[in-house]
Amino acid sequence: MNSIFKLITNQQIPETANALVPVIGYEPWSLRALESIKSSIVNGVPTLIRVHSAADYPIENEELSHRLDMESHCVLIVGYNDDKEEFDIVDPWNPNWGGQHGGVGKLPYESLHVACVNCTAEKGTRLSLISHKIRPVLIEENASLAVDLGFYEPLGYVIDRNNTKFETFKVTIHYLFNGNEKQQSQSLSGEWKIGEKAIFTFPLEKELSGDIDVRIEVLATLSSDRPYQYRDNICMDFTETVKINRSSGVSQKESVISSINASNY
Known part of the structure; x- marks a missing residue:
């Protein structure tokens, strides 16, 4: 039996x-970086990236502005659209700090390698369950x-x-x-x-x-x-x-x- x-x-x-469990991925090739992030999303795993922020996230306090420029700002990639060639992101920025960011937004594929602090390389932290x-x-x-x-x-x-x-x-x-x-x-x-x-x-x-x-x-x-x-x-x-x-x-x-x-x- x-x-x-x-x-x-x-x-x-x-x-x-x-x-959630963090795993830091790194991909120096643009197309492979895109596919790696999309693959994680398909598996239900979002990717946390750091973006250049000085120009796009203005704040009135000069000291905080300088610190933000040095440390950058994190956003979470949670979805993607191949037809529009853009990622869905969740941005925790508080509009009260200055600027218009915060909430759910879009990040074009072509901007990933410019916006990401690693420039031409994708370095993102996958956040998953065990x-x-x-x-x-x-x-x-x-x-x-x-x-x-x-x-x-x-x-x-x-x-x-x-x-x-x-x-x-x-x-x-x-x-x-x-x-x-x-x-x-x-x-x-x-x-x-x-x-x-x-x-x-x-x-x-x-x-x-x-x-x-x-x-x-x-x-x-x-x-x-x-x-x-x-x-x-x-x-x-x-x-x-x-x-x-x-x-x-x-x-x-x-x-x-x-x-x-x-x-x-």
């Missing part, structure tokens, strides 16, 4: 988190649920790949079995850098079948040495529906089906 698993993103139960993937695992006739955790990795180059890392993970899963809530927790400590995954495997009851809603809680410690030292705790919560069909005469190769990745912001 083998099992077929299928994971369905539960759209009615949103993912929640107390923070990257997570749910995988079905079948060892002989024993069914398990695997949870892969790590960083979102954008197209192109990644800055500080080896300086940013997860140090701990605690994963707890909840689901109903015969009307009773089941809970399992596992913890791991170590170092998982950008491009690496922490893998958890949770055994499931052999009698489980049908659509099972599994709620997954993640508590992680994230640290980095650059651009400054920090260590933060991040928690998130999401739900997936695991569909378990039990049938006889199914080969083990056929009984392991790739899961649909849990969507990211």
Whole structure:
């Protein structure tokens, strides 16, 4: 008796988190920079960039104006339109400070490499949930649920790949079995850098079948040495529906089906 698993993103139960995970991407080629940002948006991950601001964000206070010119101003790229060749941005600028910026705006593709503080190079910070993937695992006739955790990795180059890392993970899963809530927790400590995954495997009851809603809680410690030292705790919560069909005469190769990745912001 083998099992077929299928994971369905539960759209009615949103993912929640107390923070987002930063990954700094870098792409020196103009067209590849555009495609990298658009790819992240398709994956539900916005990009934070710093823009030259002295001319476009005037403020009356000379000291603050000089500081703004030196440090620039951040905007968040949240969408794009290939027909109009422009990005949708969210600008946190307060109009009371001077100038007309603030709210939702547009940034033409051709202006990205001029407006961005890195000029001809795109350097943007991707802000995502902890990257997570749910995988079905079948060892002989024993069914398990695997949870892969790590960083979102954008197209192109990644800055500080080896300086940013997860140090701990605690994963707890909840689901109903015969009307009773089941809970399992596992913890791991170590170092998982950008491009690496922490893998958890949770055994499931052999009698489980049908659509099972599994709620997954993640508590992680994230640290980095650059651009400054920090260590933060991040928690998130999401739900997936695991569909378990039990049938006889199914080969083990056929009984392991790739899961649909849990969507990211």
